[in-house]
Amino acid sequence: MIPGSFAYHRPASVDEAVALLGQFGEDGKVLAGGHSLIPMMKLRLATPEHLIDINGIGELKGIREEGGQLRIGAAATQADILASDLLANTCPLLPEAAALIADPQIRYCGTLGGNVANGDPGNDMPAVMMALAAIYALRGPGGAREVAARDFYHGTFDTALAENELLTEIRIPTPAPGHGASYQKMKRKVGDYATAAAAAVLSFDGDRCASAAVTLTNVGEAAIFVTEAGDALVGTAVDDTAVAEAAARAMALAAPVSDLRGPAEYRTQMAGEMARRAIRTAAARAKGG
Amino acid sequence: MAEKTKISLTVNGNAVEAEIEPRTLLIHFLREHLNLTGAHIGCETSHCGACTVDLDGRSVKSCTVFAVQANGGELLTVEGMAAGGELHPLQQAFVDQHGLQCGYCTPGMLVRAYRLLQETPNPTDDEIRWGLSGNLCRCTGYQNIVKAVRQAADELGQKEAAE
Amino acid sequence: MSDIKEMSLEEREATLGGIGSARKRKEDARFIRGQGNYVDDIKLPGMVFGDFVRSAYAHAKIKSIDTEAALAVPGVMAVITAKDLEPLGLHWMPTLAGDVAAVLADKKVHFQNQEVAFVVGADRYAVSDGVQAVDVDYDELPVLVDPRKALDADAPILREDVQEKDNVGQGLRRHPNHIFHWEVGDKTATDAAFAAAAVTIKEEIGYPRNHPSPMETCGCVASMDATNGVLTVYGTFQAPHVIRTVVSLITGLSENNIRIVSPDVGGGFGNKVGAYPGYICAAAASIVTGLPVKWIESRMDNLSTTAFARDYHMTGELAADESGKITAIRANVLADHGAFNTHAQPMKWPAGFFNIVTGSYDVPVGHVEVDGVYTNKAPGGVAYRCSFRVTEAAYLIERLIDALAQKIGVDKAEIRFRNFIQPEQFPYDSCLGWEYDSGDYPTALKKALEAVDYEGLRREQKEKAAKGELMGIGIATFTEIVGAGPTRNCDIVGLGMFDSCEIRVHPTGSAIVRLGTKSQGQGHETTFAQIVATEIGLPSDAITVEEGDTDTAPYGLGTYGSRSTPVAGAACAIAARKIRAKAQKIAAHLLEVGEGDLEWEVDRFRVKGLPERAATMKDICMAAYSNLPEGMEPGLETTSYYDPPNFTYPFGAYVCVVDIDRFTGEIKVRRFYALDDCGTRINPMVIEGQVHGGLAEAFAIAMGQEIVFDELGNVMGASFLDYFIPTTVETPVWETDHTVTPSPHHPIGAKGVGESPNVGGVPAFTNAVVDAFAQHGVMHMPMPHTAWRVWQTIDELGLNK
Incomplete structure (x- = not known):
């Protein structure tokens, strides 16, 4: 398993990276953490002529809070997310999900930007970002633009990111104190993609659910934002009936393929089960549990 | 064939310079170019961790990193663990606790455990298991590896306390 | 004469580090420093690399192979196809089972990823580019995946090369896709016992195709020295001498001109017993290029081409009286051997040791039938951490006895006590032809049940069941058969299954011991030295153990099937005793007494009645080269070849406790207790390590390992993403006892242990999983027990509502 030949570029700035992307078009690929791309290259399923390594770009790193948003550089790694006190305090859903991705070695390399931008439905962070109403900052030859995570995913390896664009930053509205969130991932073992996974982010007004977002991982061509599941929870006490209804709505949107993780029907059921668990856990956390 | 790239880095404290094809994987650079054959190739898809080395304070799977990405970096492999010929407490603990059998996963385990203890000096058994979950072993059933890391952690803790 | 005299007897014994000592492993020193020497670490001057172009299809005719573009790739030196090997007679190779297997696909391919061409080049990167550039044109053929359809009248015929033969090496066959039919036992008496039985049970019990997947894949470096006509092959060989003989038979090279070296081997588990096309192609390429050629398998190649295991489709039946006492056993097996019958096993019979299927139980009569068939899958198989087909047999009987208990409503421990062969029945002749050497099954199970508080667990299970929770308790009381083996039962290419040990004692009291076996992690450098230490009274630290180089080691049959301790370990003890016998003569000379006046004590001969008059072994070593009795040859060396009188029969009692998530089907192993009886224990630390490792492999097999094919014969999930190798996180904690x-027949009473935990572990896991559903009438659940499969049972029973 040896990759094909390529030319290696290590731009020092986003501008330089974007220029290279523009120059090489479909012959160029961004190298971030590399743990999706390099295995594909070793199988010769990806044969880019130019690799643009963005790990040397300082402005793509860092995790900070600014203007009511958590701003995470696209090249911040899962390990960076796990080590961030800011995220632990303001948005514990992120480290919770990061810890369920791959294994320790890969988390040192794997970036948040790579995870959300490459369009693999098996990646965990897209669903998390949708649940948190994150916004992706993109930069291309024509300048910068923002796309909401909920509008970003069109299908498997098909996203709003243009060939000549680079994801530079993930911007998450800082969740209100008192919110509750959970990511529940069922997998065969450490390092696996989800058989099914679900994220839930809830807030309460008294004992009534004020807002709710429920999303699913790896049970469709892309991460799924289940608007109807959130609707089923808002205004309720998130009791068993509401949770069951939300989970049923999540299952209705799940359309997994049968694979070695299980037949489609099972994976659909697990999407429902993970949604149930995520909602219950998020609710308990919101209530200080 | 793409043009070769010049890289320079530090490996186990020694400065190294080389000209390589950009597609050269770090594991092949170490094993073929530098003759450091301690790290092994087990799965080639970043699942087994036999190729684990320490790059700039991070455990990485060198089968899924290009050598050019280590340019300017500082690398530690199992060959660099015994400082001045004296075994690292982890190495001794793996012997004491029978934490290895065929030895093939051992270099990766040791280097990964080294970083784990740097970050979590006094881990619980659970933390050891999670911390080593990127390294597969087929021989030991892991139990004695966990014991070995525990022994090394205790010893390093005592050393620190004494200093 | 030496300071050792000042020590107490116990101190002297401890100094030896002999049998029973938990001495640290000698081999670890290099492994912990990254100084192991595995095959991929070997670099020879001028060495080049080779790798395969592999078939994309499971069954297809090869229309053409275009190598032009590949040969134009910079660095590519040669592309070898079957046509190139044909003049050398190397395009097909004979198998150990009497069949032939393609080295490179000849006119057609029989399984996906089959070797089609071998690209040789200056480095791995050039070779990889060359492999990409070879263009093979195929005509697809109908594919046979399901072994149950192999013998249908309209099944596609796979092996056109042997289509006309009524025998492909293992007896008459009845269909072009049929390999063999084998049966053992008394059919008439068994049928009669079933007809008369108060209770009978019948279960379809499959053992899926899986793979040993050691951390190191297979590989070799072949180097043909054209000047001297000597071929040297370094490789991942569990049985280097057998490889030498096979290479000689295949190539026609004289055996003295072949040197096989197994360097450090990164785990074997059966994967590295066989001879694979990679070895032949590397050797052929070395002959063609005049350069050393390295071939190292990728993990995907490993999982999809070399050495699958199991793939046994069994129907098992028990007949019993009202109390659950078994009166007969019947088994009918369909064995999927893939594209070529390349099974690597030592038995004279095609189903190996499957007739150990009566297990630990006193079964009066039985009958077993096994049929082997070809399919469009990788050829094999091998014994994955077991003796060939023992794992399947143990799984079948341990599942059946549980089903019988459920059927008649007897506790699963109790049914075993009712059926155990009793201690006083040993040596015990089983109805299917084995003579069990020794055992005490009731004591083992009693100890196990007490250790886990079995009754308490059963109470807890009842309480949980009342709340709708799923908890299962699995018992396995297995009996193994290892130590292949007596020449009357076993051979490989006609060679007896003895093993060997050569000991050379040096003047200053150290020794080198060489054996015909080859450690792949078992710790032979440590444990065999312990046997010799105890037998000849020199410290194990002063004894070097060497294996794996056919130029220096005595001929042996290698390491697999837990045979090293039963066979080579015995050779070790016998050789050491020959040394000691000569030493006694020398001691008599030194002490000026008669041989018969001497008695052995730890590390010396002393004069009976005069304990202060003694000659230590160290003194004797020097005397062997300097001061000998008249007429005695100098030196202190010997070689022993040991053909065991019988197999050994290790056994154990395992208890596994699982909790099952009724909403996801996920299984949590709460507890696993393993009691093993492997006879005399040479190194308790090493034994415990073997048991831990075997249990972890059993866990992987029971819970997730399966090589899956789609209907076109495509291998699904042949990487460590999908093929289940549990990490530290999933792997349970083990309790050993x-x-x-x-x-009684082994010189030191040892039986072997490496495979026991695998053989006993798998049924313990399955029995625990099924036990969780026993109250709902479930008798069997197919392996592997992946969450989705378990969930399907839960869902069918409505337990997740």
């Missing part, structure tokens, strides 16, 4: 029932 033991009893000691020595083997």
Whole structure:
């Protein structure tokens, strides 16, 4: 398993990276953490002529809070997310999900930007970002633009990111104190993609659910934002009936393929089960549990 | 064939310079170019961790990193663990606790455990298991590896306390 | 004469580090420093690399192979196809089972990823580019995946090369896709016992295709020295001497001109017993290029081409009286051997040791039938951490006895006590032809049940069941058969299954010991030295153990099937005793007494009645080269070849406790207790390590390992993403225990242990999983027990509502 030949570029700035992307078009690929791309290259399923390594770009790193948003550089790694006190305090859903991705070695390399931008439905962070109403900052030859995570995913390896664009930053509205969130991932073992996974982010007004977002991982061509599941929870006490209804709505949107993780029907059921668990856990956390 | 790239880095404290094809994987650079054959190739898809080395304070799977990405970096492999010929407490603990059998996963385990203890000096058994979950072993059933890391952690803790 | 005299007897014994000592492993020193020497670490001057172009299809005719573009790739030196090997007679190779297997696909491919061409080049990167550039044109053929359809009248015929033969090496066959039919036992008496039985049960019990997947894949470096006509092959060989003989038979090279070296081997588990096309192609390429050629398998190649295991489709039946006492056993097996019958096993019979299927139980009569068939899958198989087909047999009987208990409503421990062969029945002749050497099964199970508080667990299970929770308790009381083996039962290419040990004692009291076996992690450098230490009274630290180089080691049959301790370990003890016998003569000379006046004590001969008059072994070593009795040859060396009189029969009692998530089907192993009896224990630390490792492999097999094919014969999930190798996180914590029932026929009473935990572990896991559903009438659940499969049972029973 040896990759094909390529030319290696290590731009020092986003501008330089974007220029290279523009120059090489479909012959160029961004190298971030590399743990999706390099295995594909070793199988010769990806044969880019130019690799643009963005790990040397300082402005793509860092995790900070600014203007009511958590701003995470696209090249911040899962390990960076796990080590961030800011995220632990303001948005514990992120480290919770990061810890369920791959294994320790890969988390040192794997970036948040790579995870959300490459369009693999098996990646965990897209669903998390949708649940948190994150916004992706993109930069291309024509300048910068923002796309909401909920509008970003069109299908498997098909996203709003243009060939000549680079994801530079993930911007998450800082969740209100008192919110509750959970990511529940069922997998065969450490390092696996989800058989099914679900994220839930809830807030309460008294004992009534004020807002709710429920999303699913790896049970469709892309991460799924289940608007109807959130609707089923808002205004309720998130009791068993509401949770069951939300989970049923999540299952209705799940359309997994049968694979070695299980037949489609099972994976659909697990999407429902993970949604149930995520909602219950998020609710308990919101209530200080 | 793409043009070769010049890289320079530090490996186990020694400065190294080389000209390589950009597609050269770090594991092949170490094993073929530098003759450091301690790290092994087990799965080639970043699942087994036999190729684990320490790059700039991070455990990485060198089968899924290009050598050019280590340019300017500082690398530690199992060959660099015994400082001045004296075994690292982890190495001794793996012997004491029978934490290895065929030895093939051992270099990766040791280097990964080294970083784990740097970050979590006094881990619980659970933390050891999670911390080593990127390294597969087929021989030991892991139990004695966990014991070995525990022994090394205790010893390093005592050393620190004494200093 | 030496300072050792000042020590107490116990101190002297401890100094030896002999049998029973938990001495640290000698081999670890290099492994912990990254200084192991595995095959991929070997670099020879001028060495080049080779790798395969592999078939994309499971069954297809090869229309053409275009190598032009590949040969134009910079660095590519040669592309070898079957046509190139044909003049050398190397395009097909004979298999150990009497069949032939393609080295490179000749006119057609029989399984996906089959070797089609071998690209040789200056480095791995050039070779990889060359492999990409070879263009093979195929005509697809109908594919046979399901072994149950192999013998249908309209099944596609796979092996056109042997289509006309009524025998492909293992007896008459009845269909072009049929390999063999084998049966053992008394059919008439068995049928009669079933007809008369108060209770009968019948279960379809499959053992899926899986793979040993050691951390190191297979590989070799072949180097043909054209000047001297000597071929040297370094490789991942569990049985280097057998490889030498096979290479000689295949190539026609004289055996003295072949040197096989197994360097450090990164785990074997059966994967590295066989001879694979990679070895032949590397050797052929070395002959063609005149350069050393390295071939190292990728993990995907490993999982999809070399050495699958199991793939046994069994129907098992028990007949019993009202109390659950078994009166007969019947088994009918369909064995999927893939594209070529390349099974690597030592038995004279095609189903190996499957007739150990009566297990630990006193079964009066039985009958077993096994049929082997070809399919469009990788050829094999091998014994994955077991003796060939023992794992399947143990799984079948341990599942059946549980089903019988459920059927008649008897506790699963109790049914075993009712059926155990009793200690006083040993040596015990089983109805299917084995002579069990020794055992004490009731004591082992009693100890196990007490250790886990079995009754308490059963109470807890009832309480949980009342709340709708799923908890299962699995018991396995297995009996193994290892130590292949007596020449009357076993051979490989006609060679007897003895093993060997050569000991050379040096003047200053150290020794080198060489054996015909080859450690792949078992710790032979440590444990065999312990046997010799105890037998000849020199410290194990002063004894070097060497294996794996056919130029220096005595001929042996290698390491697999837990045979090293039963066979080579015995050779070790016997050789050491020959040394000691000569030493006694020298001691008599030194002490000026008669030989018969001497007695052995730890590390010396002393004069009976005069304990202060003694000659230590160290003194004797020097005397062997300097001061000998008249007429005695100098030196202190010997070689022993040991053909065991019988197999050894290790056994154990395992208890596994699982909790099952009724909403996801996920299984949590709460507890696993393993009591093993492997006879005399040479190194308790090493034994415990073997048991841990075997249990972890059993866990992987029971819970997730399966090589899956789609209907086109495509291998699904042949990487460590999908093929289940559990990490630290999934792997349970193990509790180990033991009893000691020595083997009466082994020189030191040892039985072997490496495979026991795998053989006993798998049924313990399945029995626990099924037990969780026993109250709902479930008798069997297919392996592997992946969450989705378990969930399907839960869902069918409505337990997740």
